[in-house]
Amino acid sequence: MSKLLYLDNAATTKTAPEVVEAMLPYFTEKFGNPSSVYSFAAANKEVINQQRDTIAEMIGAKTNEIYFTGGGSESDNWALKCTAEAYANKGNHIITTKIEHHAILHTAEYLEKRGFEITYLDVDEDGKVKLDDLKAAIRPTTILISVMFANNEIGTIQPIKEIGEIAHEHGILFHTDAVQAFGQLPINVDECHIDMLSASGHKFNGPKGIGIMYIRTGVKIRSFIHGGAQERKRRAGTENVPGIVGIGTAAKRAAANMEERTAKEREVRDYLIDRVLNEIPYCRLNGHRTDRLPNNANFSFQFVEGESLLIKLDMKGICASSGSACTSGSLDPSHVLLAIGLPHEIAHGSLRLTLNEEIEKEDIDYVVDNLKEIVAHLREMSPLYEDFIKKQK
Incomplete structure (x- = not known):
């Protein structure tokens, strides 16, 4: 396979070279435990706070409102489980949506088994x-x-500011899973009335295994991991200094080039969407046409099975997905596509292509040209498609 096109950046991104370079000394030369008192190690405490400053500035937060976690899933778990525990004397009802990541949905199911009531919005x-x-x-x-x-x-952006306003009008805490949005969209926690926010480093060219949790001052959320006094006694465990340096460097990089980078991604994304919709019959774009992540395109192809489509694209050196990487082993259709009203047979034929700033229109031409051939070939083998064509005649 001579060509490799990586179009699964919603699953994970390549760690940027400058991020790796910034991290390396903290594995070998500056390896001290930040909780130690001697200056060699204590210097790393200041380095951690510098990264906290960077991330806080990026979302309009205070430095002491940023906590480092093991990733987006941990942050989501922290937000739901510990809020439920801390505010149980006030109520037992949580509202979320049917299209959340499973880090939210499965945590909500866990809480339901413990007496909490969950509303899953359509x-x-x-x-x-x-x-x-x-x-x-x-x-x-x-x-x-x-x-x-x-x-x-599907890349759809929610009306976060309006949701935050509704939550605060009713004195309800508001959490947002911003794992896909962080580094791709401008975020201001005050303007959007966000009380808690989750993000993950490997989604914006940082390392895996490091995440962010924003907790607004005054929110009485409890510790999720108990042990030492790290992260102001709210998240125990020796700090992952290389990871924290990596996520801070990646956040700074994402903020610096966001406008230029996402403008290019939108242009290439729209070129991809237009070519697919105009040149491949019996397909649809999933998600909002314009209020969507700059790098996201999600399609459903009738009379095509998604797994076969991915395998054949892989043979052409094209890395794609049919939905969340966390459910790639599942044979069930995407819960997101079912929630937006797609029937099972169409939801099974989905394809998610997520770009980065390195993808050019010439790359998209290669993808679409191959996609057209693959879809046509798979439909030729489909008795459902054959019956459909006969009826059209």
Whole structure:
């Protein structure tokens, strides 16, 4: 295979060379434990705080509101489980949506088994939360609303500011899973009335195994990992200094080139969408046409099975996915595509292509040219497609 095109950047991204370079000394030369008192190690405490400053500035937060975690899933678990525990005397009701990442959905299921009541909001055909439905779901016992900033599969961006306003009008905490949005979209936690926010380093050219949790001052959320006094006694465990340096460097890089980078991604994304919709019959774009992540395109192809499509694209050196990487081993259709109203047979034929700033229109031409051939070939082997064509005649 001579050509490799990586179009699965929603699953993970390549760690940027400058991020790796910044991390390396903290594995070998500057390896001290930040909790130690001697200056060689204590210097790493200051380095950690510098990264905290960078990330706080990026989302309009205070430095002491940023906590480092093991990743987005840990941050999501922390937000839901510890809010539920800390505010149980106020109520036992949490509102989320049917299209959240499984880090939220499975945590919500865990809480349901422990006596909490969860409302899973429907979304419209583009994958957007309906604000009237959100308002109607609020109860006197509602303690938390958790809605993702942008969907990891179909790319739809939620009306986060409006959701935050509704939450605060009712005195309810608001958490957003911003794993896909961080580094791709401007975020200001005050403007959007966000109380807690999750993000993950490997989604914006940082390392894996390091994440962010923003917790607004005054939110009485409890510790998730107990042990030492790290992260101001809220998240025990020796700090992952190389990872923290990596995520801070990646965040600074993402902030510096966001406008130029995402403008290019949108242009290439729209070129991809236009070519696919105009040149491949019986397909549809999933997610909102414009209110979507700059690098996300998600399609469904009738009479095509998604796994076969991915295998044949892989043979052409094209890395893609049919949805979340966390469910890639599942034979069930995407819960997100079912939630926006797609029937099972069409949801099974989905393809997610997520770009980065290195992808050019020439690369898209290669992808679409091969995609057209692959879809046509798979349909030729489909008895359902054969019956459909006969009926059209």
